[in-house]
Amino acid sequence: MYKLLLAGVASVLLAGCSDQSWRTTDIDDIMPPLDFTLIDGEGETVHGEDYQGKATLVYFGYTFCPDVCPITLARLGDTIRRLDDETRDNIQVLFISVDPSRDTPEVVKRYADAFGPEFVGLTGNQADIDAVTNRYRIAYEYGEANEDGDYLVTHSSAVFAFDREGQAQFLVRDSHPVSDAEADIKRLASQGG
Template sequence: MPPLDFHLTDEDGKDVDAEDFQGKTTLLFFGYTHCPDVCPITLARLATAFRQVDDKAREDIQVLFVSVDPARDTPEIMKEYTNAFGPQFIGLTGSKSDIDAITNRYRVSYEYGEKDESGNYDVTHSSATFAFNREGDAQLLIRDDDPMKAVVSDLEALAEGS
């Protein structure tokens, strides 16, 4: 996996690059705020894992939640969404080309469904979480079916070894 690299907009509306997040263990997850299942379940699992790691490790970990639905996920919406999971969660969005650049970099696929009569649609997307050390080097992949004990152990090891 390539090192962490992107140019996006954070949930406060500021342009940010991967370098802005170096210095902490970083988890990278792609999704969207209107997601009915995968996103809230995955982010809630990560929040649960954070509550189980020791305080020192918890302070060293951040989750970057990158929207694959920039048409609906404004910085304000991203901030409201990530605040529900905890202070370690940071929403990122950007132009379609910015999103495509980072999803292509990590070979993440996503696809928009058909709009319903109200203009709503689903987005099919991957569910894995990429984990990077403090320097932005890829370390491992966390899948939604990994046992919680293993996720907690991986997070603590990443925070200690970063």
């Protein structure tokens, strides 16, 4: 009886050791699966399920962003380039514009392409953008236009991570150490296949 109890305790402890949680913010129980209808850089209508099969990082921003967007996307690009070829082939980054009036399909394609081949630019009409931002609780707001018609857009800077089946896994915030984000992205891209 004692040996059976000891074996049971050992198996529970070992199971607990293998059950790793994400170093960043775990969102698998609170965010819905990847789902949207948007327009890609070729002007084609695409859906969330079109991007299943690879680990997917999603970032909401806009191409005229002076600081947060290019910094975040450059960090993601650097992280992806540090992965081995096989792992890198299993990851993609979707850049979803929250500024559809300026971010046409051609503009988001050119912008996303600048960060690496894993990056895909997406846009859409205002209703489609609102549908996907509401789904993932992304707030954004347009600032006042200046005399040239330029304006800033205040928006979230978080990166959402989805597994190959489109299930939400973790969220990377600016406050997370880069090493934690890198570890989680590598682990996510290495899973399954």
